[in-house]
């Protein structure tokens with residue numbers, strides 16, 4: 001059996017049980033000044049750093065907003081969220097080369 005060594009590390013979707021490669025990098029965004037700095041917070045979501053296409057669509061479809069705070073099925077610590085303020089944004093990863 002041949003072993004393929006890939007030059008680039010392919011990130012996997014962060015949803016439990018999903019073994020698809022990630023299509024999106026997931027960010028937690030907020031304008032809450034409690035985070036300090038200039039009041040803008042934009043960092044990779046440590047609870048769900050990567051999503052595949054399917055789970056990104058599900059994440060957006062299942063989104064609920066409470067004021068400016070979003071609750072999501074997967075990102076932002078999921079439905080059992082810890083009341084973290086802000087919302088989720090995505091950056092689409094460059095297309096993967098077909099193997």
Ligand SMILES: [Zn+2]
Pocket residue numbers: 013014015018019020051052053054055
């Ligand atoms: Zn997935």
